[in-house]
Amino acid sequence: MSTNITPAERLRDAGLYAPGDAVLSVRDLNVRFNSENGVVHAVRGVDFDLMPGKTLGIVGESGSGKSVTSMAIMGLLPETADISGSVRFKGKELLGLSDKAMCKHRGNDIAMVFQDPLSSLTPVYTVGNQIIEALTVHNPTMSKQAKEARAVELLRMVGIPSPKDRLKAFPHEFSGGMRQRVMIAIAIANDPRILIADEPTTALDVTIQAQVLEVLHTAQEETGAAVVMITHDLGVVAGMADDIMVMYAGKPVETGTVEDIYYNPRMPYTLGLLGAVPRVDTSDKQSLVPIEGTPPNLALPVLGCSFAARCPMVSDACLHGEPELIPVPGVEAQTLGHKAACIKAEELSGNADAHKIFHAPPKPVSKFDGVARVERQKVLELKDVKKHFPLLKGALIKRRIGTVKAVDGLSFDIREGECLSIVGESGCGKTTTLLEIMEFHPDQVGEVVIGGVSNKVATDHKTTMAMRKEMQMVFQDPTGALDPRFTVYEVLAEPLENLGMPKAAIRKRIMELMKLVGLQPDHVNRFPNQFSGGQRQRIGIARALAVNPKLVVLDEPVSALDVSVQAGVINLLDQLRAELGLSYLMVAHDLSVVRHISDRVAVMYLGKIVETGDVDDVFDNPRHPYTRALLSAIPVPDPNLERTRERIILQGDLPSPLDAPKGCNFATRCPVFAALPAAKQEKCLTLEPPLASEGAQDFACFFPDGEIDADMLVVHA
């Protein structure tokens, strides 16, 4: 709550609205839910003004109340929720309106784009039907032709090819990115003044994310709507938002312009968040900033500063009374809007170093760091591994109508103490590759050699067991990977018992493991559901390390975790690799994480490696057009850079495996190919480029340094 209200604000609160004022102003919004453990105070006093045509980014971890805030504005919370405060749309109070009265505003004045495009469209109606429905509700007098014309116009606006035919398509005929475009089309159908986007790109691939953000941008330009962008990803909002509100434990803890927040954070939490995100554009090899602990339980009253328990700068004064969101002291006139809820905001002025404040551990040094790569032993080698799935059709007699080449001739190796990451869009065969390695069966096509044992000779149980001891896996979802009925002790004991270790030795080993991954040893009798997500992932890592493997396979190890927790787990992985001399094979879609943790990277496209090499070489000087597009699509948490960066927006989605291109797989979407003269295009369409070494890395492209087609390049100025 702000204590000094300007006259303009007072007027607005009284119900007078002048054009040029905020389209949406939220004052002291509080939301409470009832739960078994008492009343949860999910949103505790949110204030903001949204100016027409501007973008406000709300950033926070899960449970910080950002989605609840947006639902409260839309009036979509259940009846049981207790909402107080004021939400004014153009000066008109929205809170307390009946559902029916609210319907006039929803979709017409305020529209929403949801996170999951797969479940927000009704599968039984055509896409056209659903857009027209949105139009009909608010424009009952519109003629059928006019509605159809408008639907086509909307689909064209969000970049769906041949929009007229696509009107009759059903949602399942669209890919995830296309569905999110349709959602945006529906949201802007009635020219809303406010567009609320709740994590609109979290479920999408980076290349598709870039497309969708682009569409949101266009949509905003076309309609002039103000946008509220809710996200946990500091990179996504850096380029889009004008103002940022950082939320923690249901309360805004810092607000200001993008520059204020990114370049001059005054709240330790913001500072920590910014330091916790790895950067894709620099080879900054220091540890990430870990924010220890978990957010407070909002069912209990918050006594002091909500962040005090996790704050490294905490002092006694922080524990008495919650600090108010007040203008940051000692700032120039132009940054008057910069407010922080911290009594130490002044101390943080200038260039405060998050690494120092949060005691980030030093970058661990491995014993292999000094050894040249060729001198290290191979822990894993793949030779021409293939996995083809037949595509069958027919009810009784199945005809083979094609082959899905999920993995098509993969060869790579991993040496001791190094981390290889496989990156690519979903559907490119990353996970299938991991599964092929984990299966380890003599009947596989191609050879997998793990710790000197080949799958071709793994016919008996003993060989397989020897290999299992060399390689272990950490799963993406830490909750699903732990049997809910096992205590931590049982979880960790399972692999050891399997090796036939005596009981006393198992107990000793488990205590070691708990310490190793930074968990308290006396927590071994707990069940997985009594731990937070980050702690569960630590248990998963401990289980993988139990048998002392040489190679750990990491399947998206941090993608299910919050940014602040993610940093802790990444630091742990880094430290373990150095201390234990482990090698990692990682699959991740977050290229910033990949850059931070890996030594080498392999970029996959449609079952093939298109570029591979040392991570710094590939990321700093990508040669294959796909790698270039992938890297340019990653948002960077740096607003100035983000606004001037050239971005390659790939057209369309991954081609269906049925009509896989003959020559170069990537030709259908390639930005270089599109700019090539016809004579050279012929080569791409007929010949398959081999993975050849040139310069520092290997890549598979005929025209690595070709011009990029101008249509696919986007710069926001």
Added chain:
Amino acid sequence: MTNIIDPIAEIDEARVADQDVVIGKSRIIFRRFMRNRTAVAGLFIFLALFLFSIFGGFLTSWDKDTIDPLNIGMPPSPDHLLGTTQAGIDLMALIVDGTRTSILIGLIVGGVSVLISAVYGCTMAFFGGKVDATMLFILEALIMMPAILVVAVATSGSGGLKDLPSWLLLIVVLLFFSWMGTARLVRSLSMSLMQRDYVKAAKYMGVPSRRIVWRHLVPNIGSLLVLDFTRGITGAILAEVAFSFIGIGIKLPDISLGVLIGQATGQVSSFPWMFWVPLTVMFLLTGSLAMMNDGLRDAFDPSSSSIGRAKTKIAKKTNK
């Protein structure tokens, strides 16, 4: 590494340290069950009936074979607490015997059919492919078989099973037809469990398949099995009553609740006690099981409203 702990977390921590915040799953289930009053009442009624069926013989000095020629077709009296039949046999003795038969049939059929369905279902799910298809076909074929005809044929003695007592025969026949539904449920449930990451993790650790089924699959379908056990008992008791009522289930000289009800229907107006007493006992039996079942479902269901302390959130710090 965190140096300051807020007071709430500290209190929480202390509670964690000296109390049993970490409670076993079985204890959570027991507590939740005990919180459901109806279910506890059901449990007590069932236990009382169970004890009655075993020790009820001591409440009367008569037994079911002795005829009291002085009291033929008499209503309840101090001599015969529940009256006598028109043949002069003490009704109390008959009810004790009948209840025992019914409970016996219920327990055996309920228990064994759950075992069969668990084994059958898990096998189908684990092996998959051709094994699954064949076993599923057999299962579907059994579902389509008319149970009532088979019961009639088997208990009338034309199946060459004359020497078996009729209650045992009925158990065998009921078992034969009672497990298919659950087996299909178990199959689909274990199929989804097989896809879980922790099953995959165990597989990649090299844990043998047998052990995976035993340690990861069975405990996770355990709650379903317990629920199905109580439901199976009710089902079997009701089936016994129904079959005996129409005269194809338990045959005299064996006595069951169904037989008693069936015999008395003709003379409800002249000998009402002979009809109402066994009927009440049957209602108490199945009713108590239904009440228990509701409580069990509540206790096992992780998303049920009786959360209790199972979800106590612990704010803990790592890296001290």
